Amino acid sequence: MRAFVIAIQDNERSVKAAERCIASGAKYGLEIKQFNAFTPKDNPEKFLKSRGISPNRFNEVYSRAENCMSAFISHYSCWEISKDMNEKVVIFEHDALVTGQVPVDTEFDKVITFSKPSYGKYKTPLKLGVDRLIQKPYFGGAHGYIVKPDGAKALVEKAVSHAGPTDLYLNIENFPWLQEYYPWVCMAADSFSTIQNKTGCLAKHNYKIGYKIINA
Numbered sequence: 001m002r003a004f005v006i007a008i009q010d011n012e013r014s015v016k017a018a019e020r021c022i023a024s025g026a027k028y029g030l031e032i033k034q035f036n037a038f039t040p041k042d043n044p045e046k047f048l049k050s051r052g053i054s055p056n057r058f059n060e061v062y063s064r065a066e067n068c069m070s071a072f073i074s075h076y077s078c079w080e081i082s083k084d085m086n087e088k089v090v091i092f093e094h095d096a097l098v099t100g101q102v103p104v105d106t107e108f109d110k111v112i113t114f115s116k117p118s119y120g121k122y123k124t125p126l127k128l129g130v131d132r133l134i135q136k137p138y139f140g141g142a143h144g145y146i147v148k149p150d151g152a153k154a155l156v157e158k159a160v161s162h163a164g165p166t167d168l169y170l171n172i173e174n175f176p177w178l179q180e181y182y183p184w185v186c187m188a189a190d191s192f193s194t195i196q197n198k199t200g201c202l203a204k205h206n207y208k209i210g211y212k213i214i215n216a
Contacts, residue, residue, distance in 0.1 A: 001104060002081070003090035004035035006074045017094040020189075024098040028185075032092060037074045044069035048163065051076075057164035068165050075142060075166045076159060082152035089147050092186070096143040100185030103146075106130060110151025111170070114181040115144035118188035125182035133178040138171035144186030145170075 003025065007018035018034050025032040038044060044066055045055045058068045075091060082089040090104060103114055108130050117140020125134050139145065154175065162174055172178055
């Protein structure tokens with residue numbers, strides 16, 4: 001099993017946030033390594049097209065399209081590792097903060113989130129442990145989740161026709177088998193965004209004076 005936190009290597013705030021994520025995981029015995037993020041400088045549209053993936057679904061009102069594509073590709077690359085190496089992978093975004101024991105040894109189907117939603121309204125599970133996804137019809141942020149190889153394979157294959165913002169892509173219409181672990185043991189401790197525009201940031205629970213929208 002591997003655990004990665006996606007970090008933009010030439011962005012000091014991103015790297016520092018990732019280091020905080022790594023330290024928080026270490027408190028609970030989880031070794032997390034930085035994963036070099038894809039950024040707009042890497043020509044995300046060209047990458048998507050090289051995989052037969054249309055970039056059209058990334059044009060939406062909450063995010064900057066190239067930044068959103070880049071974030072998706074970063075996650076997609078982690079899914080490819082899980083699929084190709086045939087092993088479970090834990091994936092964090094740079095602003096993730098581990099707050100409890102990550103359920104790496106818990107039985108689940110293909111893909112499971114263990115993270116508290118970071119924006120908008122959501123439902124709190126009434127059952128402890130693993131159950132169907134209930135917080136939203138999609139992941140309320142892709143800041144902490146686990147993929148198994150068969151789940152990773154499904155995520156990679158579906159991307160050709162349905163790729164879009166990562167958290168919205170991870171929805172129960174695309175993947176009815178998505179699951180959730182409760183109590184949540186990860187949260188987004190975010191004070192900046194490299195993906196959303198102001199419209200998207202307004203829905204974030206941590207949005208307040210001083211919250212920054214920065215370039216990747």
